[in-house]
Every structure is written in C-alpha cells, then in structure tokens.
Amino acid sequence: MNQRPGNQLFDAYFTARDMREVFCDQGRVQAMLDFEAALARAEARVGLIPQTAVASIEAACRAEHYDFATLGEAIATAGNSAIPLIKALGKQIAKNNAEAERYVHLGATSQDVMDTGLVLQLRRALELIEADLAQLGETLATQARRYVATPMAGRTWLQHATPVTLGMKIAGWLGAVTRSRQRLRELKPRLLVLQFGGASGTLAALGEQAMPIAEALAAELQLTLPDQPWHTQRDRLVEFGAVLGLIAGSLGKLGRDISLMMQTEAGEVFEPSAPGKGGSSTMPHKRNPVGAAVLIGAATRVPGLLSTLFSAMPQEHERSLGLWHAEWETLPEICCLVSGSLQQALLVADGLEVEADRMTRNLDLTQGLVLAEAVSIVLAQRVGRDTAHHLLEQCCKRAVAEQRHLRAVLGDEPQVTAELSDAELDHLLDPAHYLGQAHTWVERAVAEHFALIA
Secondary structure (H helix, E strand, O other): OOOOOOOHHHHHHHOOHHHHHHHOHHHHHHHHHHHHHHHHHHHHHOOOOOHHHHHHHHHHOOHHHOOHHHHHHHHHHHOOOHHHHHHHHHHHHHOOOHHHHOOOOOOOOHHHHHHHHHHHHHHHHHHHHHHHHHHHHHHHHHHHHHOOOOEEEEEEOOEEEEEEEHHHHHHHHHHHHHHHHHHHHHHHHHHOEOOOOOOOOOOHHHHHHHHHHHHHHHHHHOOEOOOOOOOOOOHHHHHHHHHHHHHHHHHHHHHHHHHHHHOOOOOOEEOOOOOOOOOOOOOOOOOOOHHHHHHHHHHHHHHHHHHHHHHOOOOOOOOOOOHHHHHOOHHHHHHHHHHHHHHHHHHHHHOOEEOHHHHHHHHOOOOOHHHHHHHHHHHHHHHOHHHHHHHHHHHHHHHHHHOOOHHHHHHOOHHHHOOOOHHHHHHHOOHHHOOOOHHHHHHHHHHHHHHHHO
8 A cells, every 4th residue: 555645755864764663654653553353363262252353364464465554544534544444454354354353452442552552663774773783882982992092172152161172072982881881781571561551541341361372472572561551641652752862962963063063264184084974055055964964954854853742751540641642753753863863963974084194283373372381380299289280371372472382481481381391291291191081081992882783
C-alpha cells in the first residue's frame, strides 16, 4: 500500500532513513499488528483460544494488507489508530477463517495495542541510537587522542582565555556521549515493558487466566511484564524522551563549537568537504557548516517537544483525554530528530579538517596576553600574589596600549626581569608549556569510553 506523503524534502537532512522507517505508517501499523499476533499466541498457549485460530490471525497481521490512507481517515472518527485497525484486522481474518475472527483482541484495549506497539518501535529506535552513539564515541576517542597535544585558544565568554588543546575539547564531547550511553543502558529495563491492562487496567475480562496470558504475552514480545499497567503513568516514556533531549543538547554543543571554529575569523576546524556541500546560492566562496546546523537545529527543537511530554504527564484516572493523544507524534519526532543529529555528528567527527597552524596564529592574536596568568602565578611565588597580579595587569595594559607583545613589555620591566630570566619568560609564554591537565582529561574520557564497551 502507498503511504501518505511525508516531509520528504527535509527528511534526508534532519532524520536518519532507518529511524524514519521505524516510525513511518507501515512501522506503526506493523508494531500494533505484532502485538495482536503475539496476543493470539499467548492466549492459545494458556488455552483461552483454540490453537487452530492462531495461524489465521498471524497471517492477517501483516501491514501490507492494509490501506493506511483509509485507516487515517477512520482515525479521525474513532479517536485512535487501534480501533479501525482492529476492525480491519477482523475483516481480513474473516476472509479466510470466520471462526478465528472471534478470537482477535480478546481482553485487550486500544491503548494496550498502541502503547505496546510504541514500545516495540522504541526498542528498535533505541538499538539505532545506541549503535550510532557507540560509533560516535569511538570516533571521538580516536580524534581526542590524535589532537591531545594540539594547542588552541581556550575561550570564555567568547573571548580568548588561556590555552587548551583540541583534544581536550573533543574529550568534552566524548564524555557527554559516554554519559548518554550510560543513561540509555540504565533506563532500558524501565522502558521496554509490556502494556496490558484491558478496559480499565484490571484485565477483568480474562478472569483467572489474566496473569498467565500477560506473562505469556510479555515472553512472546520479549518485553518485561511490569508490576501493573501504566496507561496513565507515563514516566517511562518521558524519561526516555528526556535522555534523548540530553543527547540532542550534547550534540548541539558539538555543533555549536564546530560552527564557531569554522567562522572565517577563526578558521581552525572544518566539517569535511564534499561536492556541493555547504555552498551558497549566490556566493561561490562560501563553506557553510551544514552538519552543525542540523545538530543545533535538533537541540533547539527537541526541548519544545519534550515539554509536550512533560505537560502530558498528569493524565486523568485510568485513561486520558487529549494528553495521551499529545504523545503520539511527539516522542517519535524526538527520536527522528536525534537520529538525524547523530548521523550528521558521525560525518562531522569522522572527517574533521584541522588547521593547527591557524590555531597557533590565533593563540598569538593577543600577543601573549593569553599567557599572562602563567607568568603571574610564577611571579606571585617570588613577590607575593597581589604585587604580581598588579604588575602583570599593568604590563598587559601597556602591551595593549603600545601594541607590543607581552614578552617584549615584560622584558623591559625591571621588577619582572629581576625575578625571571629570559629563558623563564620564553618558557612561560609558550602555549605548549601551559596546557595543565589537558592530556589527563583526554585519557580519562577515552578510558571511560572503553570501560563502557568492556
């Protein structure tokens, strides 16, 4: 069956193809049908329905048998996607086995079908996200080690601060990725659970066979059977959405850093180049950070979607009106945006083009001022902190006013040269000698990444 038109113009840019397949119409319908087929097998296993009915039900539980446009129109009247799908499923079964049709959907409610179907989709989405995060972590670990000793200007409040290394910056991105992977592992047992409660959550329609059927159904779908149905307790889904929001934000940070380093005035790190990538419709010279734009865009959009999930949490009694409905497209859209962001992050991280010479030149833009702290700390040990700080402050002001390098100004200052030799000043004003624990931070971030793999 043909699917209804989607956002095909932008999907390739903002969404990974595999993730869109999970949440396309066919993916949604098939996940609900998988629930119905598993329910039939579970109920036959405990003897509620005849085993002879199962094959006919399973044969009809294939998404290609259904017209999504027709289902979509019916949803507008029914109020959810399960009601028209179950009606269509019954008709499909009845074509070949009228007896089997009476055993479809026994004891379940529409939300059981939709929520469990969603969990099945989320399980696949989670696999995709975890795989991409693991690959991104591996790439960032490699890049962090490669540039562990490549000095560049640290920037605070968008101004030059003291030197850092590119490897240290990348290690910061890596650490965020590792923590997100840890969070996903921790929430998985809470997320991948069956929804099965029947009309009001009691499974009363199934009598004494309710728990055996629920256990069998969970086993069929390879999901955990929770302590109770969660029709209006939505914390599981919101927790997953919140972690996805953290991933989007962390990737947005990566994209922001890349885009700032790509600015013409900086020119330090670039996204990988490719024919037609990052160009302008009018300016032939442009090289725009198109990958970073996706990362920043997703980080901007996801919080608004996440707020919808949080707003939809105070659901009424045993079945919600409107709040449940607000979730249906929200969490899938978050998954899709994060998937697209991860795809772009993988491309950017793997193909980073680094201009180390430009970083060195940029470090010297302030003519040594970024290393004033290094001189002040050593000098403080000889003349006292207040005296050293005041002296360096005056020298920095003089260097700016006279447009001279700080090394030259310090060399002309008797109070400095009385305490520090030329060799000491040269050493203190070399960025490579003032990188602190940058190497340690890289090694720790890389070690944490590999510890998660072990």
